[in-house]
Every structure is written in structure tokens, then in C-alpha cells.
Amino acid sequence: MQGIEIKNLTYTYSQKTPYEKKALDNVSLKINEGDFVGIIGHTGSGKSTLIQHINGLIKPQSGSISVMDINLNQKKPKPDLKRLRTEVGMVFQYPEHQLFDDTVEKDIGFGPKNLKLSTEEIKQRVQDSMELVGLDYNDFKDRSPFDLSGGQKRRVAIAGVIAMRPKILILDEPTAGLDPEGKEHILTLISKLKNDVSPTVIVISHDIDEITRFATRLIVFNNTKIAFDIPMAELFKHEDELVSMGLAVPMAVRLANSLKKKGIALKGNIITPQDLNASVEAYYNNKFNNSESNVLIDTATSAEVRS
Amino acid sequence: MEAIKIDNITLEYKSNNNSIVRAVDNVSLTVNEGEFIALVGHNGSGKSTLAKLLNGLLIPRLGDVKIYGTSTRDKAKIFEIRKNIGMVFQNPDNQMIASIVEDDIAFGPENLGIERNEIIRRVDWALEKVGMSEHRKSTPFKMSGGQKQRLAIAGILAIKPSIIVFDESTAMLDPEGRREVLAVAHELNKNENITVILITHYMDEAVNADRVVVMNRGKIVSDGTPSEVFAHKDLLESLHLTLPLPTSIAHNLGRLGIPISSDILTEEQLEEELCKVLK
Numbered sequence: 001m002q003g004i005e006i007k008n009l010t011y012t013y014s015q016k017t018p019y020e021k022k023a024l025d026n027v028s029l030k031i032n033e034g035d036f037v038g039i040i041g042h043t044g045s046g047k048s049t050l051i052q053h054i055n056g057l058i059k060p061q062s063g064s065i066s067v068m069d070i071n072l073n074q075k076k077p078k079p080d081l082k083r084l085r086t087e088v089g090m091v092f093q094y095p096e097h098q099l100f101d102d103t104v105e106k107d108i109g110f111g112p113k114n115l116k117l118s119t120e121e122i123k124q125r126v127q128d129s130m131e132l133v134g135l136d137y138n139d140f141k142d143r144s145p146f147d148l149s150g151g152q153k154r155r156v157a158i159a160g161v162i163a164m165r166p167k168i169l170i171l172d173e174p175t176a177g178l179d180p181e182g183k184e185h186i187l188t189l190i191s192k193l194k195n196d197v198s199p200t201v202i203v204i205s206h207d208i209d210e211i212t213r214f215a216t217r218l219i220v221f222n223n224t225k226i227a228f229d230i231p232m233a234e235l236f237k238h239e240d241e242l243v244s245m246g247l248a249v250p251m252a253v254r255l256a257n258s259l260k261k262k263g264i265a266l267k268g269n270i271i272t273p274q275d276l277n278a279s280v281e282a283y284y285n286n287k288f289n290n291s292e293s294n295v296l297i298d299t300a301t302s303a304e305v306r307s
Numbered sequence: 308m309e310a311i312k313i314d315n316i317t318l319e320y321k322s323n324n325n326s327i328v329r330a331v332d333n334v335s336l337t338v339n340e341g342e343f344i345a346l347v348g349h350n351g352s353g354k355s356t357l358a359k360l361l362n363g364l365l366i367p368r369l370g371d372v373k374i375y376g377t378s379t380r381d382k383a384k385i386f387e388i389r390k391n392i393g394m395v396f397q398n399p400d401n402q403m404i405a406s407i408v409e410d411d412i413a414f415g416p417e418n419l420g421i422e423r424n425e426i427i428r429r430v431d432w433a434l435e436k437v438g439m440s441e442h443r444k445s446t447p448f449k450m451s452g453g454q455k456q457r458l459a460i461a462g463i464l465a466i467k468p469s470i471i472v473f474d475e476s477t478a479m480l481d482p483e484g485r486r487e488v489l490a491v492a493h494e495l496n497k498n499e500n501i502t503v504i505l506i507t508h509y510m511d512e513a514v515n516a517d518r519v520v521v522m523n524r525g526k527i528v529s530d531g532t533p534s535e536v537f538a539h540k541d542l543l544e545s546l547h548l549t550l551p552l553p554t555s556i557a558h559n560l561g562r563l564g565i566p567i568s569s570d571i572l573t574e575e576q577l578e579e580e581l582c583k584v585l586k
Contacts, residue, residue: 277560280565
């Protein structure tokens with residue numbers, strides 16, 4: 001299987017000590033090739049522990065996990081973690097903290113170099129990755145990554161991950177701490193990467209309004225468990241559950257639902273501001289402009305009659 | 308009463324490739340006591356430099372910054388100024404110094420040589436103001452970002468400042484943490500009459516301010532009530548600033564030919580307006 005398959009995964013930190021803390025409780029999940037998944041949940045709900053499993057940073061304690069046909073439960077021979085980490089690209093929170101080399105080119109080329117690719121291939125991958133994240137190769141290749149703006153640093157860090165050409169790309173809070181322009185860049189970039197580099201993309205975010213912009217599937221973690229796992233288009237049915245978990249509900253969903261309670265039932269699955277605008281427009285035209293267009297037709301007919 | 312008076316200040320710094328960047332360019336601004344001001348602008352617009360000029364961390368090359376009439380150039384009075392104007396920075400982890408909450412908060416007043424019983428009173432009061440009294444004996448290191456930022460605020464409150472500057476204090480927090488910190492900022496403004504300067508690039512944090520000041524390339528390009536400032540959609544967009552979401556939805560509906568007021572700042576207003584228009 002080209003995706004991720006997790007069955008009954010349970011994980012406890014500091015097992016058998018007074019600090020014992022359960023982080024995942026009997027989680028089962030299947031992510032297929034081509035999925036565009038958004039994961040939300042509180043700090044401590046288990047989402048980060050889950051993605052650390054997917055990248056082989058944590059070994060499963062109980063339950064099973066297999067990623068791109070690599071069985072992570074296998075003892076002998078040990079699972080091929082090097083292949084796993086090439087196939088699964090991980091962009092951690094504040095990935096710019098992991099920049100280390102003295103030029104942008106060397107930093108991005110570090111991963112491909114460790115894959116023992118030829119010099120030309122490495123250069124090609126660095127160029128392609130920089131183009132994808134929107135950094136001009138000639139302008140930036142010799143600059144120190146530490147002299148760049150916050151948004152640019154983050155793009156260099158992402159370029160370093162995609163230079164590995166991962167089949168699965170995981171991003172943890174990719175826009176945290178950026179200004180609106182930097183955020184916009186990264187959000188557009190994520191959709192582009194899904195099309196051009198990694199067929200499967202998983203994004204963890206606190207900002208549900210942000211996730212609704214691209215993900216087609218939503219997984220909500222609550223208190224070490226998966227609370228629900230739904231197609232994004234069905235999000236509007238789950239407002240009350242999100243509220244009861246103390247999670248934010250997209251503004252468009254909230255507005256559409258409360259208008260409905262007041263007798264204004266907008267049509268369609270309203271998740272994003274664009275959905276809301278389109279539905280309000282349709283509702284308005286249907287209610288007010290229809291009668292106007294009838295009037296127009298009437299005058300037209302009467303004009304015909306007169307002539 | 309004028310809490311802050313900034314008079315034609317200019318400050319340059321050298322960038323990494325040795326060119327001179329004018330971070331603050333002939334800026335004047337007066338802030339009255341008790342005002343809640345949101346200072347917005349994208350990265351590099353000069354807003355954080357302006358914040359550092361307020362408490363004398365930076366001194367302007369030209370012009371003058373006065374806090375309650377005292378210039379930041381007056382070296383003899385710089386501690387008085389810093390006592391009067393507290394700063395909460397972006398990263399909560401960089402602002403904790405002690406391993407126990409109450410020690411951390413007592414650090415400021417201890418350094419001012421305040422008498423022990425008064426310190427205890429201030430620590431109690433400051434913790435209560437930020438809603439963290441029950442964490443008095445805990446360690447800050449295992450707390451959430453929002454809790455840590457509230458402790459950083461309590462540490463500042465214990466010095467009893469008249470002005471608090473929040474320099475992107477919510478940027479690294481999750482939505483709940485952001486709400487907590489904003490609520491504390493508004494509470495202190497309302498009930499303790501503390502003048503607040505909230506530096507942010509989240510426009511929805513600016514809608515509840517008394518005044519919004521927009522900076523770009525070291526200059527103030529807009530200054531007014533939230534309704535006044537957010538009416539200039541094109542200006543804000545040209546500065547790569549996004550409108551608050553309800554405002555942007557209202558603008559777009561207007562563009563689609565729906566007769567909706569463009570003076571919308573909050574979700575409640577948008578809902579009310581939609582009800583009116585669609586009923």
C-alpha cells in the first residue's frame with residue numbers, strides 16, 4: 001500500500017514512572033495515496049505523537065503501523081528507516097530553526113547529498129526545489145540562510161525537505177509566527193507541492209480557517225483519540241462537537257448555521273468564506289432579483305403585445 | 308493626559324549587506340493615558356523598532372520620545388521610564404527566569420528594592436489579574452504558551468507600569484492562548500486604566516482597539532478608529548495586510564451587488580447585517 005495504515009495504536013510517555021502520560025489511545029487510521037488531510041486538535045491531544053510515529057521517530061508500543069509498505073513493527077530485519085524518511089518528508093514546527101549550513105544551496109542540498117546522488121542531480125534538485133518555493137536560484141543560492149526574513153527562511157527549510165522528493169509530505173503548523181504575506185505564500189505553496197511533488201499531504205494546524213482552504217479530509221483529535229474523521233465538505237454538520245471540544249469552528253460555518261436558526265437557510269455545504277459569499281449571493285438573487293427579472297419579462301411581453 | 312509623545316523621530320540601522328535602512332522615518336504619534344492602540348504592519352514595517360524606541364532600548368537619531376513628559380534621552384531617568392512602560396515579547400520561553408511562578412513574578416519588584424510585604428501583595432495582585440493565582444507554586448516550564456505569556460504579563464504588572472507594550476505577544480500562541488492574552492490586555496486597559504500598545508499582524512485582534520495605527524516602511528500611513536482604518540481596503544491590501552475576515556466577507560458581498568454595509572468589523576455585526584439584508 002502506498003499510503004499509511006495504523007491499527008489500534010496506543011502510546012504512553014514515561015511508561016511505568018510517576019510521570020506516565022497517555023498520548024495516543026487505540027488510534028486506527030488509513031491514509032491513502034492522494035489524500036489531502038488536515039489534522040486539528042488541542043496541544044496534547046495526540047497529533048504530534050501520531051506524526052512522530054509515521055516518520056519512525058517513535059517506535060509503536062502497541063498496535064501496528066505501516067507506511068509505504070514499510071512495516072514499523074517488524075523486529076527482524078529492522079524496518080528500513082532510511083527509506084522511510086526519504087519517502088516521508090517532515091516539515092516540523094518552526095523548521096527554520098533547523099537551518100545550519102552557511103549557504104542556501106548547501107543547506108537545501110544536504111539531504112540529496114546524503115542520498116549519494118551525483119553532483120549534477122543534487123544541483124538540479126536544489127534548483128527545482130527553490131523554484132517551487134519561489135526563491136530565485138541565482139539570487140539566493142550563495143546567501144546565508146540566517147540573513148533571510150522569517151518567511152524566506154521557512155521556505156528554504158521546506159525546500160530542503162522537498163529536495164528529497166518525498167511521496168508523503170507532513171507539515172506541522174507550517175504558518176505559525178509568519179505575517180499575513182508570509183502565511184499566504186506558504187498556503188499557496190502547500191497546494192502547489194501537493195500537485196507537483198508529494199501526492200499525499202498531511203497538515204497539522206491550529207487554524208481551522210486555514211485548513212479548510214485546501215484539505216479535503218479533516219481529522220480531529222481530542223484527548224488522545226480521533227474524535228472524527230470526515231470529508232471536509234461535511235464539516236458544517238459538526239459545529240457543536242467542535243465547540244464542545246473547545247476547538248474553533250470556521251467563521252463561515254458558524255454564520256451559516258446561526259442564520260439557519262433565524263430562518264435563513266442558505267444552500268450548499270458552506271465551509272469557506274467563498275462558499276458563504278456564493279450562497280448568500282444565490283439566496284439574495286433568488287429572493288429579490290427573481291421577482292425583478294419576472295417584472296422585466298412582463299414588460300418585455302407587454303412591449304411585444306404593444307408592437 | 309499624554310502618556311506617550313513621539314515627536315518627529317527617525318532611526319536608521321545597517322542591514323547585513325551594509326546598506327542603511329531607515330526603520331523609523333519621521334514619525335510622530337501621541338497616545339493618551341488609558342488608550343488601547345493596535346499597531347499593525349507587515350514584517351519590516353518598523354513597528355517593533357518603534358516599540359523598542361518607546362522604552363529607551365533604542366534612542367532615536369532625530370526627534371524625541373517622551374513618556375509622561377520624560378525624554379528617553381535622559382539617561383538619569385531611564386529606569387523610571389522602564390518602570391513605567393512594560394514590554395511583553397513574542398516568545399514566552401525567553402521571558403521566564405525563575406523555576407517557580409511566584410519567584411519569577413517577584414523578580415522585577417525585588418530588583419527595584421521594594422519591601423518584602425509589598426512584593427507579596429504585588430505578586431498576589433498580579434497573579435489574580437492574569438487569572439493564574441492557583442499556579443503560584445508551579446513551575447512555568449510545563450505550562451501552555453498562553454499561560455506563560457500571562458505569567459510574563461504578571462511579571463510586568465508587579466512593577467506597576469502605566470503602559471504595556473505587547474510586541475507580537477500572540478504570534479506564537481494557539482487560538483486559545485491568543486484569546487487568553489487578548490482578554491487580559493483588554494481587562495487591564497479597562498479596569499486598571501493601563502495604556503496598551505498592541506503590536507500585531509492579526510487584523511482581527513485590532514478590531515476591538517480604540518485606535519488602529521498602520522505602519523509601512525517606517526512611516527505611519529493610517530491612524531484612526533478600526534472602522535475608519537478598515538474602510539481603506541485597497542490601502543491595506545497594497546501593504547499586504549489582510550482585512551479582518553468579517554470585514555472582507557462584507558466587502559466581497561458588496562462587490563457581488565448585495566446591499567450590505569461595508570462598515571463591519573466583527574462576526575456579530577456581519578450576522579446582524581446578513582439577517583437584515585436577507586430577511
